[in-house]
Amino acid sequence: MGAYGSLFFYQWLYQIRSRIDKSQRHSSVLYGKRRVDEILQGHVKNCLVAFRMEPHIFELLASYLRRGNLIKDKTIKVEEKLGFFLYMLSHNASFDDLQLEYQHSGWTFHEYIKSFFDIIPILSCRFLRHQSIDEPHPKIAGDPRFFPYFENCIGAIDGTHVPMTVTPDKAAPFRNRKGTLSQNVMVACDFDLNFTFISCGWEGLATDARVLQSAMNHGFKVSEGKFYLFDGGYANTTSFLAPYRGVRYHLKEFGHGRHRPQNYKELFNLWHAVLRNHVERAIRILKKRFPILRVGTYHQIENQVKIPAATTVFRNIIRMHKGDEKWLDNQPNNIPPIEFVDLPDDDDHQHGHRAEGNYNFISFEPSQPDITQVEYDVEEEEAEEADTDELQILEEGDVVGARVGEKRVAAADPGGMDEQVGEKRVPTAGPALPWKEAKKPKKTGDAMVEVMQQYVNIKKKQAEDEVALLTKESAGSTNGQEFSISKCISLVHKMDSIACHERARAFKVFKNAKNRETFITSAAEDEESAVMWRRSEMAELPT
Known part of the structure; x- marks a missing residue:
């Protein structure tokens, strides 16, 4: 291609490219921060729908993330980044949805959404914990x-x-x-x-x-x-x-x-x-x-x-x-x-x-x-260490409570997640809500509650009876061996005055422990009296 041909080609290419619409995609006046501010400063229902929480809770959470260096202010502020993440969670928004709503590039949302996923393990360690409580709820x-x-x-x-x-x-x-x-x-x-x-x-x-x-x-x-x-x-x-x-x-x-x-x-x-x-x-x-x-x-x-x-x-x-x-x-x-x-x-x-x-x-x-994202500046660390009576370092637990005697009161978290109660903030294991003293059980006429109580009482009575029976059997074990059925049968076989057909019925008399004791004791003193007593007991047996 000659010089004239090349010139013609480039002129044609310029004309084609000049016809391409180069309009800007993110042209809304509600650009990022302005959109978040509009939601936060508008009707509370707008914030509930967009971020699933009230504006004051949103602002406390953003302040907490900033103070802990979990999310940092750069070109885009923490509030705006938090808005991106909460909007994504609330609406299952894709990166295209976020671009349409907040007028930033897809790369921007990818980076900031990822930064929030990275701190979820840290937040879950701090906010998903059980309080150590000795008393029943x-x-x-x-x-x-x-x-x-x-x-x-x-x-x-x-x-x-x-x-x-x-x-x-x-x-x-x-x-x-x-x-x-x-x-x-x-x-x-x-x-x-x-x-x-x-x-x-x-x-x-x-x-x-x-x-x-x-x-x-x-x-x-x-x-x-x-x-x-x-x-x-x-x-x-x-x-x-x-x-x-x-x-x-x-x-x-x-x-x-x-x-x-x-x-x-x-x-x-x-x-x-x-x-x-x-x-x-x-x-x-x-x-x-x-x-x-x-x-x-x-x-x-x-x-x-x-x-x-x-x-x-x-x-x-x-x-x-x-x-x-x-x-x-x-x-x-x-x-x-x-x-x-x-x-x-x-x-x-x-x-x-x-x-x-x-x-x-x-x-x-x-x-x-x-964890590498949670890095404090030297000046910030020194300032926090000098004020440990008021604030607790984030690693100690963020949602805090104070326990005085038998009562629990709500206190503030070190990142400003709650209003302060008292003069100091004391760390605890997890989210603290006002803890009221346990009330004494109220009397109730519910039939099923009474049945449950009766069942418990019956089980207690059964347990007490079993203990008493075991104690009694243990105490009488010696007497049981002395007046056993086998000993009674042995004495009957030694008595010539008792016929064989009488011996078979005599065994039924000895099922009773008192009868065994009476028979053995009387036989030791007078064999004839023991035989007469045995025959009288046999006569009372059902035929």
Whole structure:
């Protein structure tokens, strides 16, 4: 091609390219931060729908993340990054959805969403913990249905399935009995409906018992003398109490128009189900607030398994600040129900021979690479150490409570997650809600409560009678050998005055211990008198 040809070609290429529309994609005036600010400063319902929490809780959480250097301010502020992540959880938003809503590039959302997934292990360690409480929970101590039978119960455990999106070559162990793909998630909660533990990532084929055993192998422990409640999918141990098998258990089986408990096993199962219903209720509320737990997502497997943990952490924080949950009752789902995945019921128990737990994640194990993100500047560390009476370092636990004598009061967390109570902040194991003194059991006229009390009294009386009987038998063992049946029979055979046909009937007289003693004692003094007494006793026997 000559010089003129080259010139013509480039001129033609320029004309073609100049016709291409080079309009900017992210052109909205509500760019990122302005969009988040509009939601936070607008009607509270807008924030509830977009981020599933009230504006003041959102701002406290952002401040906490900033102060702990878990998420840092750079070109984009912490509030905006938190808005990205919560919007994704609330709407199962893809990166394209986020670009449309917040007008940033896909790379921006990829980086910041990943940064939040990286700190979920740290947050779950801090906010999913059980408080160390010696006294029975007020809901148990103040209710004669449960106290003293469940006074050492500290919560309930249940398993639930959460959808997974995996490639066909990895799908087999995730395929549950409904034929869909899911992970088997185990959660524990207390009677304030706070989540205290979570194990995620086990494949959908894994049994509940296997998930629990794995959690125990990785640090999930129950204080000595305490126990959790769970359903029939688990085995009874000293730390975990299951209901009786073979009789009614679920609350719907004792519902309106149905028979009341017919025996002590059904009565125990009824009270057991009432208490264990706390964890079922907590799971229902969690999935209503974050319907992403009902659908497949767009993330890598390693991040998908952290989504249930992230939602439980945020819900605990919301409850800690008394966030509203009643609005969820009449709130339509952010995600169309038609997208919900058909999952096994929590009561479905299946075999898990192909489940390996390769992606298992529990709230007691923050991964080491994630911890590197929590780095304090030297000046910040010195400032915090100088003020330890007011603030506690994040590693000590963020949600705090103070215990004075027999009372518990709510206190502030070191990252500003709550308002301060008193002059100091004292670290504790997990989220602290106001803890009221246990009320004395109230008198009640409930017939089933009376039946339960009568049953307990009967068992106590039986135990006392058995002890008394054993004591009496032990004391009389010597006399029993002295006046035995064999000795009576031996004396009868030595008495020539007793005919053979009389001896057979005489043996019936000796079944009574007093008769044996009378016969042996009288025979030692006067054999003839003993024979006459024996014949008179034989005459009274039924023919």
